[in-house]
Amino acid sequence: MSSNSTLIVLLGPTGVGKTELSLQIAEQFAAPILSCDSRQFYKEMKIGTAAPTQEQLARATHYFIATRSINDEYNAGSYEEDAIRLLEELFQKHKVVLLTGGSMMYIDAVCKGFDDLPAIPSELRSKWNKFYEEQGLEAIQQKLKEADPDYYHEVDICNHKRIIHALEICEIAQMPYSFLRKKQKKQRPFHIVKIGLNRPRAELYERINQRVDQMLNDGLEEEAQKLFEHRHLNALNTVGYKELFSYFCGRITRDEAIALIKQNSRRYAKRQLTWFNRDEAITWFHPEQNNEIIEFLNKKIVNHKS
Numbered sequence: 251m252s253s254n255s256t257l258i259v260l261l262g263p264t265g266v267g268k269t270e271l272s273l274q275i276a277e278q279f280a281a282p283i284l285s286c287d288s289r290q291f292y293k294e295m296k297i298g299t300a301a302p303t304q305e306q307l308a309r310a311t312h313y314f315i316a317t318r319s320i321n322d323e324y325n326a327g328s329y330e331e332d333a334i335r336l337l338e339e340l341f342q343k344h345k346v347v348l349l350t351g352g353s354m355m356y357i358d359a360v361c362k363g364f365d366d367l368p369a370i371p372s373e374l375r376s377k378w379n380k381f382y383e384e385q386g387l388e389a390i391q392q393k394l395k396e397a398d399p400d401y402y403h404e405v406d407i408c409n410h411k412r413i414i415h416a417l418e419i420c421e422i423a424q425m426p427y428s429f430l431r432k433k434q435k436k437q438r439p440f441h442i443v444k445i446g447l448n449r450p451r452a453e454l455y456e457r458i459n460q461r462v463d464q465m466l467n468d469g470l471e472e473e474a475q476k477l478f479e480h481r482h483l484n485a486l487n488t489v490g491y492k493e494l495f496s497y498f499c500g501r502i503t504r505d506e507a508i509a510l511i512k513q514n515s516r517r518y519a520k521r522q523l524t525w526f527n528r529d530e531a532i533t534w535f536h537p538e539q540n541n542e543i544i545e546f547l548n549k550k551i552v553n554h555k556s
Contacts, residue, residue: 255341255440256551260350261286261357261526262447263519265458267537269302271447272350276310278544279346279551284333285314286351286360289488292320297465297473298490320477320485330359334438341440346551354525361444363436370418378414393417398426406521411484443550445543446532448523458515465490466508474498489514 258281260272276283285291289299293316301315313336318324333349337360340347349360358364382390390413395402397420405412416427423430449457474494477486481495490511497507526532535543 254345256346257337257360257438257440257442258346258348258547259286259357259361259442259444260348260447261444261532262352262537263454263522263526264352264515265461265519266447266449266454267457268350268352268447269300269306271537271540271543272348273306273309274540275544275547276348279348279547281344281346281348282311282313282340284336284347284349284360285312286349286353286356288326288329288351288353288356289485290315290351291318291324292316292322292485293318294320294477295473295485295488295491297468297470298488300461300465320480320483322485326353326355326359327364329356330364333360337440352522354522361438361442363438370415370422374418374422375414378417382410382414387413390414390417394420397421398428400426400428401431404428411487441551442531443547444529444532445547446526446534447537448534449536454519455516458519459512462490462508462512462515470494489518 258275258279260268260275262268272283275281287299289295290301291314292299295301296316302312307315314329314333337347349357351357378390381393387408387410390410391402391407394405394413394416398416401416405416407413419427419430448454470490471494474491475498477491478495478498480486481491486492486495493502493507493510493514496502496510497504502510533546535546
């Protein structure tokens with residue numbers, strides 16, 4: 251791998267319009283595309299994750315699209331290992347590779363790396379999962395607030411899996427999880443250029459609402475019905491599926507499920523932007539600024555090589 255190799259990172263909130271622009275960038279720089287959408291990995295979830303179509307996949311070489319099953323255990327740490335290994339291979343043939351998606355931790359895994367954390371014994375994992383099942387979300391939130399107030403104010407407080415993981419680390423290491431997360435950036439042997447896409451909030455939210463309607467027209471409800479028996483799997487604890495599962499169980503109406511999918515998608519977009527806005531290395535554009543983005547990338551890549 252040469253130090254002249256460049257990884258373009260195209261990121262942004264759900265529904266902003268990353269896919270079409272990623273294809274234009276890939277074509278401009280003859281770059282393969284690595285997906286960094288943690289749900290597009292799963293082959294059973296094409297509609298609900300807005301995975302690229304066959305026509306779009308044919309326009310550029312893609313990796314990490316429909317490569318795993320919902321039954322597979324996969325996380326950001328595993329993705330870091332797989333993606334870095336793949337980049338080493340790709341940079342032997344390509345000067346530019348494109349990483350695109352909106353999964354915040356997975357992007358950070360490739361660009362910054364993760365600290366080595368202790369392995370969690372199965373009995374400890376069972377203990378905290380049982381505690382959550384019996385006591386609920388508020389109880390584990392309170393436990394985390396007591397054990398690690400710094401991480402409590404940083405984590406997605408509604409994501410019980412992240413909270414449980416932090417509590418496991420706190421217990422096994424006998425110190426706050428935030429102390430172990432050094433946030434020390436790993437040195438990567440390639441140049442990284444980050445492009446962020448965003449739109450005015452009303453425009454973004456309207457696109458999200460329209461995309462949900464399009465997914466339903468494309469058969470999201472039928473796709474979710476086929477996956478209903480697997481609803482306990484982590485891969486399916488995802489906006490678009492979990493709301494329909496509640497509808498299938500009779501807890502809410504279909505209209506309520508659709509409204510919740512739109513609402514939760516908008517909330518997820520807001521969380522993504524909050525996360526991304528902390529990264530000063532990102533240069534932001536509107537998705538329709540195609541020419542400006544290509545010009546910016548050309549300058550970044552040329553200047554780096556010189």
